[in-house]
Amino acid sequence: MRAVTWHGRRDVRVETVPDPIIKEPTDAVVRITTTGLCGSDLHLYEVLTPFMTPGDILGHEPMGQVEETGPEVRNLSPGDRVVVPFQIACGHCWMCREGLPTQCETTQVVEHGMGAELFGYTELYGAVPGAQAEYLRVPQAQYGPIKVPEGPPDDRFLYLSDVLPTAWQAVEYAAVPPDGTVAVLGLGPIGGMACRIAALRGAGRVIGVDLVPERLRRARADGVEVFDLRDAGSREDLVEAVRATTGGRGPDAVIDAVGTEAHGSPVGRAAQRATELLPRDWAAKLTSKAGVDRLAALRLAIALVRRGGTVSISGVYGGMADPLPLLTMFDKQIQVRMGQANVRRWADDILPLLTDEDPLGVDAFATHRMPLDEAARAYEMFQRKEDGAIKVLMRP
Known part of the structure; x- marks a missing residue:
């Protein structure tokens, strides 16, 4: 099959690799019809390279049709249309029963002290082959895949794999009071969708902060009050500008949808890039013990939020x-x-909410749809924020 493989910093390739097969009785094999390119994938493209191995298959936002199931997967049949969550969880351990499948005790990557395995996301999360491919082996398929109806296009349901639940949880964790104010830092796929969900769920005001013109325009069209980082003389100026619109207190909640690659963190960027000069094993050890992030977005969230407020972090x-x-x-x-x-x-x-009325605007959420064979260009375009790329979908 054809798949997107990692070969180094900013080096992804579409190669022919062996087809996946059933290995465990709880496995399924899914033929991918659409797969997403996520901001988290860019962390592998740019920052978390010490934990990658050349040839790793990338991607964690898949949907498609079930091709084959193991004997213990009784809830799925060949031909079923499914969305596959980005984490791999069993559904029956204590953590899963508590609503925390990202901490699944069956698939935790114990040797690295991490939570549940993830598709296509470094050795820290199990080095499980990812979903930017023609076919995907799905472990724990008795629980993970979500069956969806035939008929609507893939865009209607694909975002259940990551974007929608990530944005939903970000808003849930923000605990915005009724008619309260929430500020969202970063208006990419997660931040943009979090704005829509917050408004749908009753936030009185939604404020968005970014510096990419296309993202700002899209959020403004959604009714978000936007602040352009390029217009702020400093972080302090931006904080004061937002406070001035919130009675001097600041927002009730702030969602950080940016994460480790925040703009405006030159020291963090330099520290991340320094690992490229080391052998892979050394770089991985150094990063796991003394790794640093670009913290501009998180520091801004802490400065912005009102006293007694909540900071919700969905950026990685x-x-x-x-x-x-x-x-x-x-x-x-x-x-x-x-x-x-x-x-x-x-x-x-x-x-x-994924109805014909489409209150979250999922049908038109993607800005680009590309063939899987153009994945290298898709990554480059998304990383550089070229051509208005906010959400890229790929089809094998």
Whole structure:
């Protein structure tokens, strides 16, 4: 089959690799009809390279048709149309029953001290072959895949794999009070969808912050009050501008949808790039013990949120030695919630919204649709934010 493989920093290729097969009785093989390119994939493209191996298959946003199932997968049949969550979870352990499939005790990557395995996402999460491919082996298929109806185009349901539950959890964790104000930092796929969900769920005001013109225009068209980072003389100026519109207090909640590659963090960027000069094993050890993030977005969230408010983090961070302003966080009594989205926990809440009325605008959410064979160009375009690329879908 053809698949998108990793070969180094900013080096992805579409190659022919062996077809996946059933290995365990709880496996399924899915023929991919559409797969997404996620901002988290760019972390592998740029930052988390010490934990990658040349030839790793990328991608974690798949949907398609079931081709084959193992004998213990009784809920699926060949031909079923499914969306596959990005994490691999069993559905029956204590963590899964508590609504935390990202912490699944069956698939936790214990040797690295990490949570549940993820598709296409470094050795820290099991080095499981990913979904930017013609076919995908799905472990724990008795629980993970979500059956969806035939008929509507893939765009209607694909985002159940990651974008929708991640944005939904970000809003849930933000705990925006009725008619309250939430600020969303980063208006890419997750941040943009979080704005829509927050408004749908009753936020009185939604404020968006970014510096990419296309993202700002799209959010403004959604009714979001936008602030352009390029117009702010400093972080302090932006904080004061937002506070001035919120009675001097700041937003009730702030969602950080940016993560480790935030603009405006030159020291963090330099530290991340320094690992490229080391042998892979050394770089991995150094990153796992003393890795740093670009913290501009998180620091902005902490500065923006009102006293007693909530910071919800959906952007991916990976640092082990990040200096955080704990005195400010403690003094302001900030509540912080974060983590990978628990897809199956939120799927039943989201599915009723994927109707013909399309209140979340999923049908037109993608900005680009490309053949899988053009994956290298898709990654480059998305990473450079060229041609208005906000959400890219690929079809094998």
